[in-house]
Amino acid sequence: MLTSPPRTGPAARVLDPAALGQHLDRLMRAALAMCGSRADAEDLVQEVCLRVLAKPRVVRGSDIGYLHGVLRNTFISDYQTRLRRRTTPVEPATLAHVRAGSRDDPETRAIHSEVRAAIADLPGHYRDAVVAVDVLGLPYAEAAEALGVADGTIMSRLYRGRAAVAERVGEPAALAA
Numbered sequence: 001m002l003t004s005p006p007r008t009g010p011a012a013r014v015l016d017p018a019a020l021g022q023h024l025d026r027l028m029r030a031a032l033a034m035c036g037s038r039a040d041a042e043d044l045v046q047e048v049c050l051r052v053l054a055k056p057r058v059v060r061g062s063d064i065g066y067l068h069g070v071l072r073n074t075f076i077s078d079y080q081t082r083l084r085r086r087t088t089p090v091e092p093a094t095l096a097h098v099r100a101g102s103r104d105d106p107e108t109r110a111i112h113s114e115v116r117a118a119i120a121d122l123p124g125h126y127r128d129a130v131v132a133v134d135v136l137g138l139p140y141a142e143a144a145e146a147l148g149v150a151d152g153t154i155m156s157r158l159y160r161g162r163a164a165v166a167e168r169v170g171e172p173a174a175l176a177a
Contacts, residue, residue, distance in 0.1 A: 125157055
């Protein structure tokens with residue numbers, strides 16, 4: 001019987017709670033891609049932080065890879081239950097003015113919102129791959145390890161996920177570039 005040798009990788013260590021703040025921007029981008037709404041993404045990131053800070057966490061590999069796994073699991077287990085009961089908050093104060101600058105351009109915001117919604121609507125296995133690689137910026141190998149799949153599977157899911165997002169936002173030629 002053939003058995004594979006034990007996997008050698010980075011040594012186990014305890015996640016430094018003080019370093020969590022360094023990853024909040026990336027976690028928020030990933031949560032936005034998963035949820036499609038800023039309010040829901042903020043709730044999801046807050047829940048991840050509470051879970052991670054509740055007890056010491058043993059990490060192998062990068063902190064962001066581990067945090068992505070926690071974010072993904074929290075999204076699947078808790079967030080989707082809340083989503084079924086969700087109400088849409090209306091914040092009239094934010095509708096009163098439009099901030100200046102390219103980052104706050106209404107057209108750009110609309111495109112970003114459309115892309116986030118397209119990612120959020122992907123089947124889970126495609127969404128997880130797109131969020132891990134394109135939103136969080138994980139290398140293929142690290143994304144594959146975090147999601148528990150082979151490197152080739154990540155590449156295949158990325159291709160199909162990206163194609164679905166591009167088709168939904170009306171830019172299928174974007175994959176050819």
